[in-house]
Amino acid sequence: MNSVKIKLIREGMVTATEVKDRTGRILLASGKTLTSKHLKVLKTWGITEINIMSPKESSSGSGQSDKSISVDPSIVKAMDELFQFADRRHPVVSEFYNLCLNRKVKEDV
């Protein structure tokens, strides 16, 4: 089971859990194969990510694809300093760190 972002969801993927909206209303059952109609419904209700069954299809967090790009070490050093009091073992902090780093690298270019 993998949590996949809506942008990366494609037709044919299978839901691993029920999909609920913010109020807890069930939009899709577990084990459903997604069709284009489902995707539309999910987007309409503002669903941002859902759990998908097949591990092969899984996609990674947003930071991953950018890691292969070489980053100026001075930027990384500055970012590490900026985040020295934030615990980067926490998933939110680590995702946020990556986002900020990407943002800064883009600004630099």
Added chain:
Amino acid sequence: MNMDLQNLVDQSPQISSLPTIFYQINEAVEDPESSFVEIGEIISGDPSLSARLLRIVNSSFFGFPNKIETITHAVTIVGMAQLRDLALATTVVNQFKGIPKNLIDMEKFWLHSVATGLAAKVIAIYRREANADRFYVMGMLHDLGRLLLLLNIPESMKTVVDKYASGGTMYDVENDVLGFDHAAAAGQLMQSWQLPEMLQEAVAYHHKPHQAPYYPVAASIVHVADFIAHGMELGSCGERFVPPLDPKAWEMLELPLSLLPSILEQVDRQVGEAVEMFL
């Protein structure tokens, strides 16, 4: 400690209370019998405030398709409570105009405040909170205590700044040196301004949101928004580092991690205009 804080607030009469116009607006908004026209008339009594509010409601911050020409129109379209909150934000910014440059870079300070306000508003919208603009105001005012401290006890703050240079977070150093921090000071200031308790708590507890007795969610929103504004390096409130994130605060928001990129995106997109609008 509370006594000390009260004294601190009372020291500067020009900021220990807000202009009476704000209280008149507030009273009218709270009164179920007052009409849009009455509120419009009260605000129009202060031309400078009216001009500032019209500039705000006509900016892309709201993105209304047609130009809003009068305050009465603004009240009907934006809402009474929202307009009061915007009036509060712009009144406070005005109140603190003229702080000497050598104390703090005010442009950077307000940039940090506005960025925090925007992040708080975006989070509030994702959480489907009623009146998301209220959270903008909370974010915008969250570090006001720092200005109060710099204005009223500049010598002690110099000790804080010197000690801060050797490490740690600034609010920890404030607690060490003064016995309270800028968040508590701002809370006291909001209390003497008789602002809503939700605002007082969200500001006073923005570094320890889970301790907020009645409004931990509001405090958590400001806490996370402050964390975001620091990481994005938008402006500065004197603190040079990203403050630690309280994991409980994030849990309190009940938002998926996948929203984070779009929060950043929206803050980035709006911050330029929002700064110009309020300053």
